[in-house]
Ligand SMILES: Cc1cc2nc3c(=O)[nH]c(=O)nc-3n(C[C@H](O)[C@H](O)[C@H](O)COP(=O)(O)OP(=O)(O)OC[C@H]3O[C@@H](n4cnc5c(N)ncnc54)[C@H](O)[C@@H]3O)c2cc1C
């Protein structure tokens with residue numbers, strides 16, 4: 001699997017660390033109800049198909065959000081998390 | 090038909106004409122008291138114990154492919170009870186006891202082989218942690234022996250003890266650990282359940298879960314609608330999709346785990362060896378193939394096949410530990426879809442929908458759990474209360490903070 005880093009181009013999967021689905025970008029407000037925090041930390045849609053998930057590109061030190069198919073492993077693009085408006089979407 | 094040595098002899102002398110199919114192939118009926126979704130190890134054992142322990146009739150198992158086509162036929166067959174945390178410890182201990190009587194119980198040869206499992210350690214700190222784990226196992230009533238380096242050398246002389254990266258300090262030996270033939274476990278439970286009247290319905294994919302007034306009323310399938318009083322979701326890697334049919338979002342992310350097998354060789358590796366530090370474990374099958382694997386590929390996937398970096402990593406770790414296997418030819422590799430939870434422990438619980446139950450989150454350790462999982466899931470579905478040894482496997486434990494993080498690696502699905 002090769003992953004397109006918006007800064008460095010398409011690179012070997014071994015250069016990346018995986019974090020999980022992009023739910024982590026939707027951090028609840030500090031005073032949100034416990035259920036919102038549980039959902040944010042633990043619950044996942046876990047789709048068989050298109051998923052946007054977070055990878056860390058070690059050489060350039062940036063987090064990227066990858067649009068990926070979990071069944072075919074096809075990659076449909078990636079954007080820098082920093083370009084997503086302060087890390088929130 | 091009862092299987093026995095006499096039967097094999099008699100059949101052998103009469104041209105093997107008396108063997109019949111091991112289970113029926115019934116048409117689905119319009120309604121059952123209990124429907125189990127998923128004909129893997131856990132679904133089949135749940136159905137078996139519902140009939141066997143609770144005297145229930147009128148049960149169906151719905152399987153989208155053929156029986157045993159999922160992870161039950163893809164795992165590396167290790168059976169052990171070397172857990173540490175209260176909650177896991179008593180559950181896997183119960184499971185190992187069921188394994189020890191399983192062949193008699195099912196009248197089926199599952200080739201359960203208690204050849205012993207050795208978990209290697211490579212530092213003083215790891216030795217202390219393993220000593221503590223061994224004490225927990227002994228307190229639970231199971232067996233554990235702490236081996237020093239010479240003790241390991243006497244049993245596994247072929248390991249590379251002097252390797253510079255992870256020199257071997259010793260191992261935690263679990264004599265009752267071992268392996269079993271994975272698909273025979275599915276077949277044995279399938280035959281046992283069928284003989285107790287359970288309908289095993291293959292090529293029947295559940296496509297919807299019917300709910301009325303907060304209560305489950307049945308399922309939609311590729312072979313028509315089936316009404317049901319109670320429904321159990323037991324679909325391992327597919328838990329997220331099937332739970333979504335009932336409007337549920339689970340604390341589960343599906344990941345890929347790969348495994349490998351070599352050509353058949355003369356007996357060389359007599360135990361199960363786990364080299365956790367290098368992410369590698371190995372045993373030798375009764376056919377002679379070396380069966381081995383390592384860690385997850387580490388990204389969410391439903392591909393049933395992995396990527397090359399993990400193949401390379403597993404091979405390197407194997408060569409670090411035991412250079413003698415370097416010239417064995419790998420015949421096959423494959424992957425299975427693992428239902429990973431944020432703490433690495435399973436879920437056997439009710440859901441917010443009345444009459445709908447779930448058994449999932451087996452991560453990469455659900456083969457050894459097949460007997461106790463079915464036992465406890467059947468208890469829960471039949472009586473409405475959790476079984477004593479599975480009472481901590483709650484669906485809401487992440488929200489309440491009662492997590493069971495056996496490896497102490499934190500709240501992220503791919504870290505366990
Ligand atoms: C490479 C590998 C190595 C492993 N090694 C070990 C090991 O050494 N020791 C150990 O303890 N565990 C091991 N495991 C883990 C173990 O195999 C699993 O945890 C366990 O098999 C999962 O439970 P199951 O048998 O019920 O799953 P499965 O066999 O996957 O059963 C689930 C069934 O549900 C069916 N299904 C899914 N969706 C639907 C639907 N909509 N309708 C109807 N049916 C459906 C599937 O077709 C499947 O047959 C390993 C797994 C892998 C992949």
Ligand SMILES: [Zn+2]
Pocket residue numbers: 005006007008009057059060061062
């Ligand atoms: Zn980069």
